[in-house]
Amino acid sequence: MSTASTQAAPGRATRADVAKLAGVSTAVVSYVTNAGPQSVAPATRKRVLEAAAALGYRPNAAARSLKTGATQLLGMVIPDATNLYFAELAVAVETAAVAHGFDLLVAHSHSSREREAQLMHSFTSRQVDGIIMLSTVADQSATTLGATKTPFVEFGCNIGTPGGLAFTVDHRAGAREGVKHLIEHGHTRIGLVVGPEMAGIAHSREVGWMDALADAGLRRGPIFRADFSRAGGLEAGRALVESAAAPSAVFVASDVQATGVIRAAHEAGVRMPDELAIVSFDASPESEYTWPALTAMQQPIDEMADAAVEAIVRLRLSEPAESRMFSTTLVRRASCGCPPSVAQ
Amino acid sequence: MSTASTQAAPGRATRADVAKLAGVSTAVVSYVTNAGPQSVAPATRKRVLEAAAALGYRPNAAARSLKTGATQLLGMVIPDATNLYFAELAVAVETAAVAHGFDLLVAHSHSSREREAQLMHSFTSRQVDGIIMLSTVADQSATTLGATKTPFVEFGCNIGTPGGLAFTVDHRAGAREGVKHLIEHGHTRIGLVVGPEMAGIAHSREVGWMDALADAGLRRGPIFRADFSRAGGLEAGRALVESAAAPSAVFVASDVQATGVIRAAHEAGVRMPDELAIVSFDASPESEYTWPALTAMQQPIDEMADAAVEAIVRLRLSEPAESRMFSTTLVRRASCGCPPSVAQ
């Protein structure tokens, strides 16, 4: 096999080509592209820039990374982009990353720990400058990351995982506030639709539900467990409306599930919010377009995304960075029973 | 500034470290990791693998790319992941890419041509092995790509763009079939909610709507133009239900828009499908959870994703590859008026 066959396709302009065309040395080209240590005369800079444009020159990222040790690439893992909440978060993180000069490599774990581990390998192999993980399976910064020294940030349930930083919403307090709102509407029998018990997020939201009921001295309504998915919500919703003593209100731990619950109620001819009031969590775009529109606890997604990227930037600079917990906001719409005048 | 400060963080194991620990030469390590040209004795291979595992060695992708000229990275541009159709497609492409040993770098254009152009620069700079573009703005393979020799594939409206390959659904035929279904339900006055005129996809679907009406000798109902978004659909839907002679059925050019139209109908107390029957396009996951569930033209997303990645693989091997057009399938649910027994 000839050596040539293992080389890159020809024709891509290199720094030397630009230098030649502009009539300068290769060092000057680098000075221009990277605001180098030496100043470059405006006229020369212009010549270089023109030559680069004429040749369609783009510095080879692989060579640059090899030299500088930085890739300007961040890796992010989400379970599944067809869950709008995750999609929104990924878009927000991308925006924040781009603002800091990074590209974002998003990969889907499909909630598989094996795939998550694979992805960590892939990311470290690609020498990403930071990793942002959103896992519904479990915290694993410490375990999987192991020897890696890559800045690591988690959107998760627990603050202060040993290995890295976590940015999360106060799931418990949020759930508590949502349920409290239902109580203020006069409901006394309030059910819960929530994710699998092993998911930390689900657990926190469940505890928040209990908190609010305890605050009001109310007994706990029935609990329905299902996947964090539309189908899971549908299943749980059907069980709810068919149950002997169905609650008059339900707190649903996520928008996607709430979408399914609403469908189940419609199927059974249950009127919302009169016969079944609903408050859910996330307030993703789709929650505004259900019928009735969902009252939900909104997460400050953009803020969280900014904070995560900022933290990675700081970690890279060896500056101190801290985990943070954000609070949610109640978005009143129709599903809780608020009048249209209050609802958005 | 010392040289050291521009180097990568220390501690990451290199090939030489592995070779030393395994007591072999560096070449052998490469032979093992890449199924090199020389065979390696099983015992030696095992020693190398163990050493690599012990050190947590991962070949540096930048160095490897620099040497081989391939990055095993594909770039994909989508307008916006919070449109579930795009999110689904991105996930499908990722799955197909991973099956071929590539990672997928997804970026969002937010339907901005400038951002699209930026992304093409970023991608070529990163030396991606292929680019997959989904643009609602216009075809631009020829223009933007210019001198780039990177394999380029488009999910779009037009087959046979000069610069590259296109994989698309037969929007026109799909729309025609959807409208035909409404006609079969006895509707004679059928409106259209469609995207901006400049979007090629919107145009094709509009023509399909006209086709079906012409086939049946029906006059064209009113046309409502709006963004390809939930908000756009809501706006169009409001205009529709408030119009003097509202149609009894409407073909909506996308699920996201249909979500808004349904909401508008609910707000106005218009019963679906009795007073307003709806057929839409895409059949994304959310279309199954609206009330009523949407009858829609389904795209073979997985097939399209596979075909696109496969085409890139072929192009890289200088094998012939062809553009392809896929057909859609009518998914009967409730919004068209089909009885529950037929509806899924």
Add this chain to the structure above:
DNA sequence: AGCCGTAGTGACTGCGTTGTCATTTCTACC
């Protein structure tokens, strides 16, 4: 003994870049 094939060696090149270094050329100011 002679020979062949397999397994492994160790030194080396080049991928495109960044940034250093010692030196030279140019410009402007006194």
Add this chain to the structure above:
DNA sequence: GGTAGAAATGACAACGCAGTCACTACGGCT
């Protein structure tokens, strides 16, 4: 006219890897 300082030079060393090349060592086979 002399000189300081800025601007530019050209050569060079990495970065980590793939893969080549010319060899050697060691069996087993005839």
